[in-house]
Structure formats: C-alpha cells, structure tokens
Amino acid sequence: MKRIVAGIIAHVDAGKTTLSEALLYRGGTQRQFGRVDNGDSFLDPDTLEKQRGITISSHQASVTYNDLALTLLDTPGHVDFAGQTEQVLPVLDYAILVISATDGIQGSTRTLWRLLKKYQVPTFIFINKTDVVGANPLKVIQALQSEFSSACLPFTEPLTTDTLENIAMADDNVLNSYLDSGNLKDKTIRQLIAERKIFPIYSGTALKLTGIDDFIAGLSKWTIEAPFSPNFQARVFKISHDNKGERLTWIRVLGGTLKAKAEILPGEKANQLRVYNGAKFTVQQTIPAGDVGAITGLTSTFPGQGLGKARDQPLNEIQPVLSYAVKLNGVDPHKCLSALRELEDEEPHLNVQWSDPLQEIHLQIIGEVQLEIIQQLLRQRYGINIEFNQGNILYKETITSKVIGIGHFEPLRHYAEVHLLLEPGKSGGGIKFASDCSVDILSHNWQEQIMTSLHNKEHRGVLIGAPLTDTKITLINGRGSIVHSVGGDFREATYRAVRQGLMMLKQTGQCKLLEPWYHFRLTIDPKHVGRAINDIQQMAGTFKLNSDNSNSSTTVITGTAPVTEMRKYAQIVRAYTHGQGQLELTVMGYQECHNAKEIIANAHYNPTADLANTPDSVFCSHGAGYPVNWEQVPSKAHVLD
Known part of the structure; x- marks a missing residue:
C-alpha cells in the first residue's frame, strides 16, 4: 500500500479544515461529517480552536482509500500562525493548497506559495466553494497560471489532449517524447508533479462533498511514495503539551525505524511513541520510515531539528515583527515567565525575554490575533491573567x-x-x-x-x-x-x-x-x-x-x-x-x-x-x-x- 504524508494549507476561511473533514469522512475515518462552525471538526480538537473557529496548530489524522494510506497534517490558515505551517512543510510528501472560488488568491496564499517553493513541496490545488454565489473557478485558475505558474493545470479524468499537451510542455525532454509518440505515460506525469513542474487543480465544494471523490482518486493516482534510507533519521516539526502537561515531540521518520526506549539524543530516550488521529492516539512500539508520530521523554528538541542522520532544517522564512511587554497586574513574574517559556517551547518565534533593568517580560509575535491567543492560553492553561502594552516594531541591524x-x-x-x-x-x-x-x-x-x-x-x-x-x-x-x-x-x-x-x-x-x-x-x-x-x-x-x-x-x-x-x-x-x-x-x-x-x-x-x-x-x-x-x-x- 502506498503511504503518503500530505499537508493541507490555505488562507483563512478558504475551507481548509472542511476539506480535511470531507476527506476523512469519505475514507471512513469518522462516521459524522464534522463542521468548523458547529465546533465538532475532527481536526480542531482544542478548546480555543473550537471557540475561535480557526486552526491554531497543526493536527494529524489518517485515512485509507483502497491502496492509498494518507496521513493528513492540517495546518493553521491565519497568517499570524504561519510559523506553524512553515514547520510542517519540510516533512511533507505533498501539499494540498486550498483556495476559495469566491475570494481567489489572497495575500497569505502568496506567502504559502513562496514557502512551498522554498521547501520544494509538490503541490495539488483544490478550488473550494464552487457552488457559492459569486464563485468563479475559471478566474481563479487564470490567476493561478498568471501569478504562480502556467503549469497550474485542471485535471479532469480522462485527461484531455489539450491537458496532455500542456503537461508535456513543462519539460523539454517530455515534450520531445510526446511529439514523437503522441502519448504520455502516467509514470511521467507523476514524476513531473513530484518535481514541481506540474500543479494539478481540482475543484468542488467540500461542505457538500462535491468533487471530493474525484480529488481522492487524483491523489491516489498521481502521487509517488518517497524512498527512505535504511538508517534512522527523522525531523521534528512540532512541539506541544498534552492535557496532562506531557511534552510531545512530533516527528516524521525519514529513514529506518524508531523504537520505543531508544536513545534519541544524549541522555534522552523516547519513552513513549504515540500515533495520533485527531485528539486520540495509540501507543506503538515502533514508528517505521514514512510515518508521523509524537514522542514523550525528550526535553531539548525543537522544530526543524534533525534526529539520527538527518540534518537540522533552518525555519526562518516567517519572522515576528512586533514586540510586546507584559503587564503583570500583580501576577508572580516567575510564574508568568515559566508559562511563557513553555509556550515558547511550542512556538519558538515568541522569543520570550526577561529584561532585568526594566523588570519586564518581553515577547515577539507575528500579529495581534496571536497575542489574543496567548492571553487566552495563559488564562485557560495556567490560570494567569495578564495584559500587554501597545507593542513596538522589531528592528534589526546589519553592516x-x-x-x-x-x-x-x-x-x-x-x-x-x-x-x-x-x-x-x-x-x-x-x-x-x-x-x-x-x-x-x-x-x-x-x-x-x-x-x-x-x-x-x-x-x-x-x-x-x-x-x-x-x-x-x-x-x-x-x-x-x-x-x-x-x-x-x-x-x-x-x-x-x-x-x-x-x-x-x-x-x-x-x-x-x-x-x-x-x-x-x-x-x-x-x-x-x-x-x-x-x-x-x-x-x-x-x-x-x-x-x-x-x-x-x-x-x-x-x-x-x-x-x-x-x-x-x-x-x-x-x-x-x-x-x-x-x-x-x-x-x-x-x-x-x-x-x-x-x-x-x-x-x-x-x-x-x-x-x-x-x-x-x-x-x-x-x-x-x-x-x-x-x-x-x-x-x-x-x-x-
């Protein structure tokens, strides 16, 4: 069975999580079709996500369609949490970029496209909400071809002659072969997609399950399973804490097999291996190459870190631009600093600092929605009520x-x-x-x-x-x-x-x-x-x-x-x-x-x-x-x- 890890990314309100729910529902992972507006979506299990109706951190789910075992990583859509999305990209086989048929390409869509190019992630595109009044899928396709790549091509089975010709034009050698034979092998098309020379476009309405089966068929047909090294290597893409405060290191195994109780770092062992599906998890003794899981027992890991034979991956495209000082309002500064350090562990961009001369806590953020989430997390998770000053711009210097x-x-x-x-x-x-x-x-x-x-x-x-x-x-x-x-x-x-x-x-x-x-x-x-x-x-x-x-x-x-x-x-x-x-x-x-x-x-x-x-x-x-x-x-x- 072919195993693929795909990340679903989008601008806010494009219907990203709804598409995830539709894919899980059609694959039988869940019997009920969860909805963001009802607060029962499978991939937004956190309380804050249910309250806000947005994805704040990435979540994992698994689904099987015939011969395709698909691991989905749902990522935040709001630009304030783009750092979380960037962390996920280096561990993906493919990305699914969701674009609203009414809103079209947004500013954050352009940011995501730039990130996909930087990390060289093969990408499928799903134009969502095609049945909504004002939807114009054709205009979105034209914008994609104009702004992103002329190789963004609608895939409708069977592929038409025009589509095949456009696919062949993405590579000179493939074009010469096509002109000689008049035929394109499926294997060649898969390779072009994997090399980011072609970006297949599908469309539909996830909320009504329209176009979902065609999209699943496309993922099954046009993806390639990645080769893996026999030696153990893995990459960290997320740090979180469960509801009992246990620190979790989320990794994708890129080679070999990860075994429970194995020493991952000097003096740090993988105490427990968890494979999540939404909010629930199963404990496993091993995680094989290609799979995604969470490890307990590690204390010094960070997103982008390479384990085993893998090298560290710098994650520096998304950077905070604002700095805020904490108004403690009578809160013990040591308690507040400890809580913020834990949040910084999960989101390294926060860069929490203690200013001794000012006796103040400072932290860095991308945007003000992120600041509101931090306040709510401190209140709900730690019972700490604080405020922030008006904030300052983060300057830098060079030579x-x-x-x-x-x-x-x-x-x-x-x-x-x-x-x-x-x-x-x-x-x-x-x-x-x-x-x-x-x-x-x-x-x-x-x-x-x-x-x-x-x-x-x-x-x-x-x-x-x-x-x-x-x-x-x-x-x-x-x-x-x-x-x-x-x-x-x-x-x-x-x-x-x-x-x-x-x-x-x-x-x-x-x-x-x-x-x-x-x-x-x-x-x-x-x-x-x-x-x-x-x-x-x-x-x-x-x-x-x-x-x-x-x-x-x-x-x-x-x-x-x-x-x-x-x-x-x-x-x-x-x-x-x-x-x-x-x-x-x-x-x-x-x-x-x-x-x-x-x-x-x-x-x-x-x-x-x-x-x-x-x-x-x-x-x-x-x-x-x-x-x-x-x-x-x-x-x-x-x-x-």
Whole structure:
C-alpha cells in the first residue's frame, strides 16, 4: 500500500479544515461529517480552536482509500500562525493548497506559495466553494497560471489532449517524447508533479462533498511514495503539551525505524511513541520510515531539528515583527515567565525575554490575533491573567562593508585573543558563521570554543542595540596560552571581537538599521485611488496600479510599506471606503529603515555603556589587567593579520 504524508494549507476561511473533514469522512475515518462552525471538526480538537473557529496548530489524522494510506497534517490558515505551517512543510510528501472560488488568491496564499517553493513541496490545488454565489473557478485558475505558474493545470479524468499537451510542455525532454509518440505515460506525469513542474487543480465544494471523490482518486493516482534510507533519521516539526502537561515531540521518520526506549539524543530516550488521529492516539512500539508520530521523554528538541542522520532544517522564512511587554497586574513574574517559556517551547518565534533593568517580560509575535491567543492560553492553561502594552516594531541591524574585529581578554592568569572577519551577508539570510583559521595557529579545541560562543549568543548591533542579521562572521586568527587559556576566555574575547568590529564600522557609517516591511494589496473603488496613493506616499511606501484589472468597479493597488506605518491602516481603509475596501498585508521581510535617523536618536543607545556587550578589551601589564578602549585594540593586539 502506498503511504503518503500530505499537508493541507490555505488562507483563512478558504475551507481548509472542511476539506480535511470531507476527506476523512469519505475514507471512513469518522462516521459524522464534522463542521468548523458547529465546533465538532475532527481536526480542531482544542478548546480555543473550537471557540475561535480557526486552526491554531497543526493536527494529524489518517485515512485509507483502497491502496492509498494518507496521513493528513492540517495546518493553521491565519497568517499570524504561519510559523506553524512553515514547520510542517519540510516533512511533507505533498501539499494540498486550498483556495476559495469566491475570494481567489489572497495575500497569505502568496506567502504559502513562496514557502512551498522554498521547501520544494509538490503541490495539488483544490478550488473550494464552487457552488457559492459569486464563485468563479475559471478566474481563479487564470490567476493561478498568471501569478504562480502556467503549469497550474485542471485535471479532469480522462485527461484531455489539450491537458496532455500542456503537461508535456513543462519539460523539454517530455515534450520531445510526446511529439514523437503522441502519448504520455502516467509514470511521467507523476514524476513531473513530484518535481514541481506540474500543479494539478481540482475543484468542488467540500461542505457538500462535491468533487471530493474525484480529488481522492487524483491523489491516489498521481502521487509517488518517497524512498527512505535504511538508517534512522527523522525531523521534528512540532512541539506541544498534552492535557496532562506531557511534552510531545512530533516527528516524521525519514529513514529506518524508531523504537520505543531508544536513545534519541544524549541522555534522552523516547519513552513513549504515540500515533495520533485527531485528539486520540495509540501507543506503538515502533514508528517505521514514512510515518508521523509524537514522542514523550525528550526535553531539548525543537522544530526543524534533525534526529539520527538527518540534518537540522533552518525555519526562518516567517519572522515576528512586533514586540510586546507584559503587564503583570500583580501576577508572580516567575510564574508568568515559566508559562511563557513553555509556550515558547511550542512556538519558538515568541522569543520570550526577561529584561532585568526594566523588570519586564518581553515577547515577539507575528500579529495581534496571536497575542489574543496567548492571553487566552495563559488564562485557560495556567490560570494567569495578564495584559500587554501597545507593542513596538522589531528592528534589526546589519553592516554594509567588511571589517576585522579584534577581541582580547587577558586579566591576570587568563589569556585569549580572537580575530573575526565581519562582512555583509545575503538579505534575509540571518547570521552565518565560518572558520578559516589553521589549527597550527589555533588548536581545534580552541576554535570549537570560539565557534560555540558565536552560535550561543544573540549578537546585537551598535546603532540601537537591535539584533544583528544578514552578516557573515569568520574566524581568521587568534592566540591562546597553553598555561592560562580556559574556555571562558575565548568566549569573552569572541564577543568583544564582534562588538569591536561593529564599532569600527559605525565610526565610518557602515552600519545600517533595518525594519520590517509589508507587501500590500489594496482593493478599492476608483474614486478613492487619490486618497490611497497620498496615504501610501505619506507612509514612505511604494505602489503600482493594477493596469490589467478587468473589473472596472474596483482598482487594485499593490506595493510595499514599512510595518510601523501601515500596521493600523486597515482600520483607516474601512473608514474612508465605508467598509468596501480590502487591504491584504503580508510581511515581506526586512529592508532599510525609512526613518533611521529618528529611530536611532530616540533610542539613546550608547554601545560602549552596554556592559553585557562591551566592545572594549582587557590586556595585562605588570601583573594586572587593565581595560583598553575599542579604538586602541588593533594597535595593541598580539597577533598581526
């Protein structure tokens, strides 16, 4: 029997969970067709999901159709929980992208398509709600072919000659073979789908089970089971806690077999193996390659982590852009911090931090719906009632030129010197670390201490103290002492080297402040276009009028704008269009801050006074250590580059 893991993804209200319910109902997994609006859907078992009518975290279900064993992973549709969706994508064989026949492609649909491309997930498309008044499946198909790929093709059995020709055009070799033989083998079509050269489209109404059987037949016919390695490897895609507080590590086994009681990580064993179907689970002694399950007993796992022979998968496409401080309202800060740490374990993007100087808890989020969910989770799960402040934009910093930063740490009976090359990295790439230093200069052990130190710290910029990003840091030189050097010495020298290099770049104006920007899509009446363009210009945004819009009753304006300027604009649009305008916002990443001078001036950040991130070094003379200002460190360094 062919085994496939498929994730169902969609923009909010496209009918994603309803499609999941329909697939499970037709496969006999459940006897009753659950509905989101009734609060009895099989794949939204959590109390908050039932209350809100939305999926907040991914859920697993299994269903069998003849010779196809399908594991479904239902993912959140709301953009605030897109990080949960991103975590699931690397473990999928296929994705099912659901699009409403009335709403068409939305901003979050574009985000999902970008994620599917990044993780190279073969994709089936289901156009839902085709019977609703105003539905236009043909228009949706044309938009998919125009915006996403011309290889988004309707699949209706038997495949027509036109469809076969369009499929063949997706690959030159396949086209030549088709022109010679006039025939396309099913095996060839399956391979093209698996290689993301073809994206089959099906349509129907999940709520009425229309088109579901055809879609199931398509999944059965056109999917391929993935090959697996004989050696154990698995990938973590979710962390959660059950109703008894047990920590669960959700994994997909990508090779070999996972056995109960096996040591997965040093000192951490798989105490129990669970295979979930909705809210219920069965305990198994093994989970074979290809299957999905949850493990108890692991404490240090995280989404994207590779187990066994699998490598870690960075999950950095979806990033939080807002920061909030907690208003404790008399709540014990230690109790609140502990609860938020557990939520951070489940959603790493939260990045919960305790500010000692301010005696405040800070956390990072993607959007305000996520903030409301956090409040409710704290109240329902932990009995904690808190509020948040108005929130701030999360800024980042980067560099625009190369520099060698030097850190020296030599109080009495300690010694370490580290030289690091800092250079601009790829936009959106975060911080990358490398070593280009001979073991003849620095032993392997010392280099490992330096690289570990680089990885273990969130490095801060010197403009406003925001996190450093889009930078490559390479170890190029250094010195230690067999007699005096210990691990902590290299840690201190390493951190000082990063900051010293940043201060040198700041001195020459080569540090840059970044802020998050939105990609927006504004649909309004033509009479409001002048107002909208003026607003966008005032917000330092860019814009483009949709010149080929066939619907003359509305105008579409697309463009980019800073999050800090546009985050509240949806309310303004609703006001001046009397509820008729629609604004879609998608975080597009970080770009240069539009009002950097103002932000830097208001921050009043003094990098040399930040003792936890000092750029100065410590040297030794006459048996005593003494501080050296960062500007003078290169002239006093013991190693020449």
